[in-house]
Amino acid sequence: MVAVYPGGGSFHRVHIDNADGDGRAGRDFGRVLTFIYFLNAGWTEEDGGALRLHIPRACEEGGPSSDAAAARAAGRSPAVDVIPRLDTLAVFRADRVMHEVRPCPGRHRYAASVWVTCGGG
Numbered sequence: 001m002v003a004v005y006p007g008g009g010s011f012h013r014v015h016i017d018n019a020d021g022d023g024r025a026g027r028d029f030g031r032v033l034t035f036i037y038f039l040n041a042g043w044t045e046e047d048g049g050a051l052r053l054h055i056p057r058a059c060e061e062g063g064p065s066s067d068a069a070a071a072r073a074a075g076r077s078p079a080v081d082v083i084p085r086l087d088t089l090a091v092f093r094a095d096r097v098m099h100e101v102r103p104c105p106g107r108h109r110y111a112a113s114v115w116v117t118c119g120g121g
């Protein structure tokens with residue numbers, strides 16, 4: 001799927017791509033992995049539209065980083081922002097990683113998404 005955010009503050013609220021875990025109950029097509037390839041030449045942090053990945057607690061096993069611990073202590077979930085520059089590929093667990101698209105104030109933002117599925121459907 002290719003998606004365009006047309007500027008004007010467009011965004012995508014916090015969500016998960018497969019809310020049904022491994023998809024066996026048939027929701028969200030059993031998505032287990034998300035690949036997002038960004039198509040925006042010359043995009044900078046100032047253009048907004050970051051893909052914000054909220055780090056699940058399971059990824060902190062073996063010792064949370066001090067950044068993650070500080071974020072949780074402040075009542076926030078630790079997160080990583082991916083700037084949607086041309087030729088950047090983001091890959092994450094579709095059934096575990098909450099994420100969002102931060103507001104795009106000006107430019108059109110393009111991204112191609114592919115989901116790997118397992119069961120479900």
Ligand SMILES: O=C(O)CCC(=O)C(=O)O
Nearest residue numbers: 012017036051101111113
């Ligand atoms: O374009 C992006 O960075 C993410 C889009 C997304 O989360 C989705 O389509 O489910």
Ligand SMILES: [Fe+2]
Nearest residue numbers: 015016017099
């Ligand atoms: Fe998503």
